[in-house]
Amino acid sequence: MSAIRRLYVRKKEGFRQGEESLTKELREVLGDRISSSAIYHRYDVDGLTDEDYEKAVATVFSEPPVDATQTELPTGDLVMAVEFLPGQYDQRADSAEQCLAIVTGKDGARVRCALVYTFEGKFIPGDREKILKFLVNPVESREASLEEAKTLDLPIDDPKAVPVVAGVRDLDDAGIDKMIQGMGLAMSHGDLAMIRDYFRDEEKRDPTVTEIRVLDTYWSDHCRHTTFSTKLTDIGVEEGKYSAPISEALKEYTDTRIHLYGKDTTRPVTLMDMATAAVKALRKEGKLSNLDESEEINACTIKVKIDTVNGTEDWLLLFKNETHNHPTEIEPFGGAATCLGGCIRDPLSGRSYVYQAMRVTGAGDPRTPLSETLPGKLPQRKITTEAAKGYSSYGNQIGLATGEVKEYYHPGFVAKRMEIGAVVAAAPADHVIRLTPTPGDVVILVGGRTGRDGMGGATGSSKELNTESIETCGAEVQKGNPLTERKIQCLFRRGEVTRLIKRCNDFGAGGVSVAVGELTDGLDINLDKVPKKYEGLDGTELAISESQERMAVVVRKEDADQFIRFAAEENLEATIIADVTDTKRLVMKWRGDTIVDISRAFLDTNGAQQVKEAYIAKPDEAGYFHQADVKDIKQTWLSAMADLNNCSQQGLSERFDSTVGAGTVLMPFGGKYQKTPTDGMVAKFPVRKGQTNSASFMAHGFDPALATWSPFHGAAYAVLLSVARLVALGADWRKAYLTLQEYFEKLTDKTSWGKPAAALLGAFHMQKSLGLGAIGGKDSMSGTFNDIHVPPTLVSFAIAPGKASEAVSQELKKAGDVLVLFGQPKEENGMPNLDVFKAHADFLYKEVEAGHIAAMKAVEHGGVAVTAAKMAFGNKLGITFGENLPLSKYFSNFYGAIIVETTPELAETFAKQPHTKILGTVGGDSMSLFGETIALDDLLASFEGTLDPIFPRRAKNIEKEAPVLPESSPIPQFYVHTNLPKPRVFIPTMPGNNCEV
Template identity: 45%
Template sequence: MDARLAVRRKPEFRNEEATLLSSIGQDGEVAIYYLYDAFDATEEDLVALRESVVADSRVDELVELPAPAELGNYLAVEPLPGQYDQRADAAEQALRLLRPETRAQITSATLYVFDSPVNDAVRSFLINPVESGEKNLSVLRRPSMGEIEPLKEYPGFTELDDEGLAELLAADGMAMSLADLKTIQDYFRSEGRTPTEVELSALDTYWSDHCRHTTFNTELTSIENNEPRFAAQLDRALRRYDELRELNGRTHKPRTLMDMGTIMGRELRRTGVMDDQEVSEEINACSVYVDVEGDDRKWLLMFKNETHNHPTEIEPFGGASTCLGGAIRDPLSGRSWVYQAMRLSGAGDINTPREQTLEGKLPQRDISSRAAAGYSSYGNQIGLATTGVRELVHPGYVAKRMELGAVVAAAPADNVKRLEPAPGDVVIMLGGRTGRDGVGGATGSSKAHDEDSLGRSGAEVQKGNPVNERKIQRLFRREDVATKIVRCNDFGAGGVSVAVGELADSIDIHLERVPLKYAGLNAREIAISESQERMALVVRPEDADFIIAAAAEENIEAVALADITDTGRLRMFMGDEVVFDLSREFIDTNGADRAQNVEMVAAEGGVVKQAPASVLESLRAATAGSQEGMIEQFDSTVGRSTVLMPYGGATQKTDEQASIQTLPVDGGTSTASVMTWGYSPSLADESPYLMGSYSVVEALAKLAAAGGDPRGAWLSVQEYFQRLDQDPQRWGEVAQALLGLLEAQDGFQVAAIGGKDSMSGTYGEDLHVPATLVTFAVAAMDETDAISAAIPAGNFDLYLFAHKPLESGEPNYEQLNELFAAVRELRPAAASAVTNADLAATLVNMAVGNGVGLEVSLTEAPLGSIVVAVPAGQAVEGAGAGAGAGAVKIGATDESGTLRFGAESFTVSEALEAMESGYREVFPLNEYEGEPLPEFANQVNETETDLQSPGKKDVHVLLPVFPGTNSEYDMAEAFVAAGATYEFHVIRNLTPAMLAEDTKAFIEKLKDADILAFSGGFSLGDEPDGSAKFIAAFLRSDDVAAAVKEFVAGNGLVLGICNGFQALVKSGFLPYGDPAQLREDSPTLAHNRQLRHVSRIATTRVATVNSPWLRGFEPGQTHLMPVSHGEGRFVVSEDEARRLFEAGQVAFQYVDTGGDADGGAEGVPTMAAPANPNGSSYAIEGIVSADGRILGKMGHPERFREGLMRNIPGIGEQDIFGNAVRWVRGE
């Protein structure tokens, strides 16, 4: 049967409805219903869906909807056909867990019922035509994917004249040029046939600017220098470029922007300055060799940056999420583990009223907020620490948003075999299935935008599936898998045609073998779809079965898709039909030769802004403003590797400038990677040449200030410019930036060894993005060398190491090298590069983290300058007016909490109010008052556990891994550090047989375990509409529930952290120890009070010691605790809470330390945020079962070890793992 289920939150959980009304600026009321249409469902299926899948009885209520005509003013929204619907997918998977025999299919939608008519503004806010449409509630019909469309034919193609070819280009919406199409015509004349639609579409993708960097590889036939201010400097840079071409044997090659950007890497390899870069035919990401503390093997450090400007502009959530997903897949295809991320975005003024939005555009506030949600959602789900986030503001980014992600990865070098594919080798495709999502994405990204872009780009945007990509990460982390991979490529732009087509010169691809999301796709769609989370890998024929089986062990679908041949041709088959058959030689021409004249002229200049009236007023500027409300959405601690939190200091208010994470070495290491970025939009308005050079200066200054060594840095760049067309002056803008980049690399003797370019930042004819060249700097360092920007409490002297630019304004590289070396030698207590030449804003940022007072004499501080804090009275080498490093004492700190700049003074609180004003409206801070707690919630229970230890010497931990689990390695490391052994057990759900097999194996393995631990993550992406439903359903199944109860009764211990805690609570194992006792009014974990993810450090106190997990603690003892979750609000009735406190079952509470939260002394439980980060009832962070054997908590003690989170004063270990292991041993 077919049925529709409707779910609404219970009244006390309807925060989303109030938030929606606030967002659209509408009074009145709205009701939000979550709809699930089930097709081919049995009555038993529907019972399971109602009771265990779509609704949580403690939070939700199932409702019967009236007929559509009786709903009144409503709007129902559903995903477009073909878009990935994570909610519906998760509902189906959870149902299959409970009902393996089910054949039901599910779709989802959201229904909004208003008390007033739905106007166009509301409709446009709720429906983005790129990803969603209005649902017809009057019918219950599954969406049709349509019949397979026959491939187009092109009779007479080889005879078309230029006008006919131009008409074909326009009719098919191709991105290639007319010259490219004429080249194709000539080729098919020589082949004596007409092209297939697959061939034309695949070549359009292959030769797109996105895939083949056609703009950057265009020959620069002449470069004319008419830039008046920097004429001599640009001539000098051009001479140096030509000299480097000669020194590196490149004079027979054309001059191109690509050559200009990469020539310094060749030079430093030639001279031996850079001898650590890995160079191979397989290019997945920037790759360098590094030594790792505690491991004798060489490691490969990989890093990559990429933008998703086009998709994020038109569908912000999906575009930003796949920006990160795509960035991850590049180094992942290199068999490395991605563990570190940064995000840099470019927006217009996000506070612009919606009614001022340009025609055909989404409002800037919506793009910004939804993009932040998308990028953070993907990273949070896959388990990637994002520790550097910044949004740049410039009116030019209204033309097209910048969405830029950068990641760092690492792997033992021995795991990565760079081999040559040979005839007979097999190409395996593994990962997600293929759909229409992403068809045309590469070509779309290569186009400029106009007012019609939104309406025609739906198929070009994909929805990411981080749960699938996490599985591939686990697979490639296995040495036995990685070492059998000959070559690998990720499925990015161009889909099968590019990902598989690039692996070797001669390949036969069998498109009919591609696993599909749904029927109805033709050969063209299968060949070019950019559906996410897929990999193509070449293996020797004898290893193919092993790889497919290993993928299945990790819950991944894999097929043998193609064969390496020796024909010199790329061929694609759809069954017996040949749909693509081209010579590799022709494909690799990349289309028609391109040539362009270049003219370098003066920049037009940006908007001249009036200087702020005061320092305090300057803090309200976008360049100085805090973006805490946005940045807190990004998980910054997953991976047990975070050296610096994004915000440092006791109050977590100092914005750090560097992302620093330790490498993913089993057993841990102190070797870390540091990544920084540099770019100034205002400098771009002044001069692209200065912008290019100072992007390197800024990135290296930040790296030096954070404790890294710029001399050992590697660079990667991201270029983003307006559409160039054939305008020599637009090309000259890019050339100036690259020549500035070239000189900076030369001056610092560091090289850009990778990068990405995008030349489509134009809207209409007159609106363009600012000239954008972002430099990322990466270096290896030891975690002990990391320096925070947060000035510690106490008395410190402040010194400015001032950059002294040349008279022309260009960087003084000789002096900057001395400056960076002097800062590194000094090892200051705190340091920060001066950004935007704003010394006052830099100092304020350094002060607010620990609330210190300042007295400072302001002076010039050009970009490249660094401020340091040293203990009062300490001598500083290089201080004095004539010293090369240029250190000058500019002031000192005190404990007054007042910031004094000459005659102006203001408090830290006033500074924060100004800094936080710009982004507060769109990204509210996690701040609210809390109601007083009853007396029983302020008490601690001092009763100690009297459970008898089993007295076992060897302690073994079972760690189940569910779809969406992302913290299992952190949990394993914590238990290993405590002296235990562990085993992962993957719960697979690709087929009912796999699920049944793994369930049975789980029960058997539990018999040999002493501890069962459920790790953090996002079970099926916290879908359908709620956290941990899949795991909870697994735990409630009869056989598993009985096995876990028997395990606990037999002296076993159970732990659930974050997602694991959610599963224990929603299954009934907490607080009752038995799912049978679960009631409608039982405690639950709901969405955070502010309806967004929160990642920060909270303070918790020990509320009881009545458990083996807590036996080593003192009642009332406090810990600084990483928290990172979206559904961490513990909700419980007063009667049940009182019972839990009296029974000693409340393990931990959030407490106020007297810092951010209003009122209260240190260690006092609080309902106020941010001390209580999620609004948990009675400040409860964790609970134990009545016998103390089961512990669940939202905080992440497994993510900390000594040496991490160094910018959080007083942070230390909460050793629940050691407590448990010692109890099992009887110690």
């Protein structure tokens, strides 16, 4: 075995922006005591010859034009190193090993990586610890030794046999509580009592540790929505000024249940039933006819027809939203990265190709000084910036266009971050075959290997956080491997592959136990066949460890070899790990022992039925939609543009690739100057040949302040705003479908239970009134940190198929055009007049089809003035407003209203519509309102300045000498006086590339 070599790599002068940024951030902690920082990538390498190592230094480990290398330990006033925890996936080391195999033509080289930091300054005792706390997140990393490595082998203990948990059958109530606490289980007292009774009365034995862990995972809130399935025996509504629509919606829901299930139904009232009742009712009425239903529940799916070079084809349009709130809170980079990875896997398991993503997040104020960080918490700035890096890193590497990025700020999100990914996917309908597995079929695991990282991901995300969470949740968060998931995307895009698949499920939280366990009733799983990242994993770890880039597919036994060959063509491992049986039992074997043997009937109980009451508190009678008191127009406008939830997020958005795949129709920021935020995202369907005019339109709606005032109204307006933005993008809103994201505090009493109940009733009412169904959703109910709670969140996503040629961008187009406001009247109870909205939306789509609309934008938080200014920024075209609207309404929230740009002639026609007013005329370089003129540049500066310190839009303009590069020597020319063969095919190999060439 060759000796271990150590190499340090640092960026050359002129390429050290990361070091400058680190120094700036550490000055917030240490003040002027720190003067400079240096960052070195450290590589420990073995398995290479001297010749191969020398070659690799300049080809694998460094780029000579921008990197300097050295072998001696860097020096400084302070020197420290940081490395990933053992078992965490290290993409840099993995990629280096793959590149070494290519460069040397041999396998066997091993690489371990770390970051070495040196600091110069006048430090005092305690500074080293402060810096280390800033650099090290104990969930994922630790301080590394500066000593030379003696071995690159990971310490491996031979795993012991899985033990039986003795005495479970004899547990009393106190014993149940003690066991839950002792094993750190997420299940309830009632769940464990059911397990006790099942093993005592049916199995007549005590369970193994693996069986307890599998049931804890399988029945977790994350996997089985246990909170949403809790029986609500009573729902009360407190009387108040704004309570009437809540009571009416509750009655409407009760009547709908009778319509669906009959008057004497025993079906319990649950949050899940509230979330799905509207869709069931609309289906019963003959609506939602394009909904594609099957036993596989991978993602929301609708049937569409798209135009291709071969004519009109039947396709499936899939969409899905997913959260990774818990993992992103404790390990922002990995949590956000795997949020997108997990979101992609759901429609991918439906055999579709994911082609566009939307990111919606919630955070505390990232400008909060680091010194004000709560104990047990990471700084908000670190969470939001690292999460952005993680999500964008995964998306950019897998090659997925991110069409919209929006972050909401609210003090409640300090309790736990909100990290939502939403994706859009599509596939030809004839690529998707769905069949029921039958005995004799086999289950193939395809994709990444299993490791200890990811243990407890499902149960951990179902718990609230406390001050110890950062220290104790390390194994729950995985590092994603987007390149492996990209390979699965390529594999599943091939029709000859997907037609072999009878059923598919993605691996996520819960690992083998859930991904394979959900496929069919009877399964015999051989855990010894599960590919491992390293040795030493025991049966329990193999059964429940999460993995981000794996799929479980059911194929006929005779098709298994062919499927495995197809996987190998994409450089993917594929292994048969289970057989489908007729036993209706989930059986897992490890090293010859049966460590899980549970009946399907018991698994499918999903644990003990929880019973609660809900009480919906009245909204504050001061109201939310009050008229703004405008005393100084200029100051009010400038302040509104700088508001944390109004200001530009371009610096954040530009970290994400919005055009990869060449399907993006509207850029995230429109206009000549790319300053107008787009109301959503539009992308063409990912056809393999030729062009198409068929596109998907997607938008979202949410206001955390409104939801805090009234979860019912907040959810209702979230739905309305998502649909209004869809209209503003040029879509036919009547073809829209919805999917919802619910995120609430830990529910501890009937008032807290009333918050999600109110929100779901608000969404239910809007679905019924608009005739649009939420055919999917995701709930997360653990948004609590000590006594801090997330705002009662319901985010609505709306999607519709349409034509790319009809997409409307939001920036103003032409001087002389006129702006028309399609208003949205509200009732005294705070609810929107939906008859007016529907009439406006229908009218506007007809005008879109006729080509009469230059720009549209749904009125946002901050009102008409803020929204119009955003429209003006893209092409720097000002507006002279008339006085058809009271001054106070320009700065009041006006959700459901839409501002439209059109010609002066058409504006007169538009203004004849009910609740419609001409706002003003486009032109000039300023905004004029009630006699006050404000330069567009002043408003733009206010708009862009708020988040620039957190997400800078451009590099600092620092005067520096350009580095002197050595002159290159002329390359001598050689002439060969003979005929040489010429290559006919050039095949470039680019490891790590995120797209096909």
